[in-house]
Amino acid sequence: MIQVAINGYGTIGKRVADAVREQPDMEVRGVAKTRPNFEAETAVDKGFPLYAAVEERADQFADAGLEIAGPVEDLVDAADVVVDATPSGIGAENKSMYEAYDTPALYQGGEDADLVDTSFNARSNFEDATGADHVRVVSCNTTGLSRVIAPLREAYGVEKVRATLVRRGGDPGQTSRGPINDILPNPVTIPSHHGPDVETIFDDLDIDTLGMKVPATLMHMHSLNVTLEEEVDASEVRDLFAEESRLFLIPERMDIDGSGKLKEYALDAGRPRGDVWENCIWEESISTVGDDLYLFQGIHQESDVVPENVDAIRAVLGEADAEESIETTNETMGIGL
Ligand SMILES: NC(=O)C1=CN([C@@H]2O[C@H](COP(=O)(O)OP(=O)(O)OC[C@H]3O[C@@H](n4cnc5c(N)ncnc54)[C@H](OP(=O)(O)O)[C@@H]3O)[C@@H](O)[C@H]2O)C=CC1
Numbered sequence: 001m002i003q004v005a006i007n008g009y010g011t012i013g014k015r016v017a018d019a020v021r022e023q024p025d026m027e028v029r030g031v032a033k034t035r036p037n038f039e040a041e042t043a044v045d046k047g048f049p050l051y052a053a054v055e056e057r058a059d060q061f062a063d064a065g066l067e068i069a070g071p072v073e074d075l076v077d078a079a080d081v082v083v084d085a086t087p088s089g090i091g092a093e094n095k096s097m098y099e100a101y102d103t104p105a106l107y108q109g110g111e112d113a114d115l116v117d118t119s120f121n122a123r124s125n126f127e128d129a130t131g132a133d134h135v136r137v138v139s140c141n142t143t144g145l146s147r148v149i150a151p152l153r154e155a156y157g158v159e160k161v162r163a164t165l166v167r168r169g170g171d172p173g174q175t176s177r178g179p180i181n182d183i184l185p186n187p188v189t190i191p192s193h194h195g196p197d198v199e200t201i202f203d204d205l206d207i208d209t210l211g212m213k214v215p216a217t218l219m220h221m222h223s224l225n226v227t228l229e230e231e232v233d234a235s236e237v238r239d240l241f242a243e244e245s246r247l248f249l250i251p252e253r254m255d256i257d258g259s260g261k262l263k264e265y266a267l268d269a270g271r272p273r274g275d276v277w278e279n280c281i282w283e284e285s286i287s288t289v290g291d292d293l294y295l296f297q298g299i300h301q302e303s304d305v306v307p308e309n310v311d312a313i314r315a316v317l318g319e320a321d322a323e324e325s326i327e328t329t330n331e332t333m334g335i336g337l
């Protein structure tokens with residue numbers, strides 16, 4: 001069994017822990033946090049050994065009635081691989097600890113691409129992570145773009161991608177985030193960081209991205225224009241996407257008109273936390289004009305990177321190829337709406 005450490009038990013880390021627990025070939029060795037709160041209590045309730053990320057604050061857990069298994073260094077030492085899901089920039093600070101214990105590490109999209117040996121998206125470049133010591137699972141938006149671009153490149157070739165990303169202001173639990181009543185060009189400079197980030201997955205891709213932030217918490221929304229290398233009928237693209245396990249084509253009959261109903265559907269379907277692991281592409285929006293393809297897709301920022309982290313664990317340890325890993329992860333998590 002692959003022993004997995006999860007350092008940073010917040011929005012992403014707690015979801016990765018639950019997904020890892022479902023895998024037949026993995027075990028959660030433990031999770032690390034800096035302080036007691038509701039997430040620490042839930043981790044203990046779920047039976048995950050809890051480690052102290054900051055030694056000087058370890059007493060706070062005892063004061064809150066939470067038993068600590070040891071310092072985070074013990075967890076990293078005992079694990080085969082660590083998933084760092086700490087806030088942006090902390091992963092970079094943790095890198096030397098992972099190196100000291102010779103434990104391969106996965107980082108999240110908030111870290112810089114040059115921190116790692118390779119950036120990762122399971123559908124696009126699984127093999128690049130094999131044997132790597134430091135791998136970055138790209139951000140929710142980059143994951144969402146990569147999953148669409150990979151099959152289009154393989155089937156038709158891609159000349160140019162133009163994407164406008166309407167980004168949720170914060171996650172539902174991020175009460176300090178905004179905007180509350182505004183629409184921000186964010187970043188105001190063009191291209192946004194997302195285009196260069198997608199190029200860490202496809203280094204020869206021509207892509208421009210523009211970003212905005214809006215007063216919403218549920219999901220991001222992408223408006224996508226891909227110039228293909230040949231003219232293709234929209235129905236062919238729909239058929240191509242229908243074969244992709246992490247793309248959900250929202251059928252017109254479902255009458256899902258936005259992120260709110262998508263989340264409601266996920267909750268009705270019994271998804272944990274109402275998570276939507278797949279890109280959600282409005283089927284009616286898939287249109288072609290000459291060699292230009294257009295579509296709208298919703299991206300659930302809190303969860304689409306979770307199966308990617310599970311696959312990245314197998315990739316770095318060389319435990320499976322892309323197809324096997326994606327299939328196992330999909331089956332165990334129940335991916336495929
Ligand atoms: N949220 C999102 O939509 C997405 C986030 N990401 C990326 O994932 C990463 C994590 O983001 P997210 O889960 O949202 O962040 P959160 O703030 O929700 O979770 C991070 C957790 O890390 C803990 N933490 C803070 N400092 C340390 C430390 N030194 N050692 C161990 N744990 C620490 C915090 O817990 P505490 O201090 O309470 O112990 C916190 O709960 C970032 O790189 C982000 O960019 C990627 C895709 C989507």
Ligand SMILES: O=C(OP(=O)(O)O)[C@H](O)COP(=O)(O)O
Pocket residue numbers: 109110139140141142167169170194301
């Ligand atoms: O962490 C994330 O968003 P955030 O930095 O706005 O909280 C998501 O990964 C999305 O980030 P991005 O829009 O910079 O890709």
